[in-house]
Amino acid sequence: MQTTIEKLLGSIIHPELEQDLVSGGLVEHIAASEAAITITLRFPKTRDPFAVKIKNQAEQLLQEHFPAAKVLVMVKEGAAQKRPEPKQHTTTGDITKVIAVASGKGGVGKSTVAANLAVALSLLGFRVGLLDADIYGPSQPKMFGVEGYLPDAEQVDGVDLIVPAESMGIKIMSIGFFIRPTDALLWRGAMAVNAMKQMIHQTKWGALDFLICDLPPGTGDIHLSIIGELKVDAAVIVSTPQQVAVADVVRGVEMFRNEKVMIPVAGVVENMAWFTPEELPENRYYLFGKGGARKVAEEYGVPFLGEIPIVQSIMEGGDAGQPASAIDPRVEEWYRSIADKLVGTVMKNG
């Protein structure tokens, strides 16, 4: 499959370089499975006038040859290893997009959504990292079955880097690797901020298409300090349909829109949207009300990315160290649709 893809890409000529995409070195990354083909093209010149045309041409050609696969061609510009300058600091490695997952309040499933979104993006063929910054309840190690992981340090060019855990092809770094659940909250706050800084700047991520950052719940100082350290490209806000939770979505949107923050909100996910009992698969019970998060997204002009019902496998997957989108096809489908929309909005924003 890889060879066919390369052959196809090798048939597309860049008119100005007078070379095909492969020999011209424009193909940075190919991720291919029966279900999804994701190609990253890198154009050395920024604002290459042929980029869009070539992207469309490649997508069309690949789609014709692999009609069953979901084809996506991503375009990067400029020399590799160069991220757009963050507001204040850099992260290590070559990360295309950093997406923060936030929620107005705890318990709405923010961490679960972050984990499943990471899995869905990875299944689409992207290289994904997950940064668990939820200092109040880091749950990613448990969700990915890497609890107790002790990060190693590795020297690269004289700098100490921290090696992330890896599960299901996703690189995972969690504040939970550095603090104990029994640490007092006050102490934890101070320690956590320092540990966060190290995690942000010293993790050996390597090249990633997406880094998903699981923020702590709420909108507070800790968010500002994380956002100040890490250049976040877009935010996803998770809510349940409950009125109290929906009201907090507004606060989340306002936080990201604040002039000192200015991070585009890529969308809202409504979690626990309804409940369907196994024995009545056609029935939907709207335990927390109906469509509240969708409505508030519309009111605030923020994309609505999708809804996820209450499903036993989601809860069990989280407890068993394997997010449900990796094991339950229904859940995978819901999250794939959310991931698709997210990729669409984030890439459109450049």
Ligand code: ADP
């Ligand atoms: P938060 O990060 O917002 O505090 P979590 O992601 O830790 O919330 O989720 C809280 C609990 O709800 C967890 O036990 C999780 O497994 C469960 N949960 C989250 N979303 C769902 C869902 N759609 N269906 C069933 N259980 C869910």
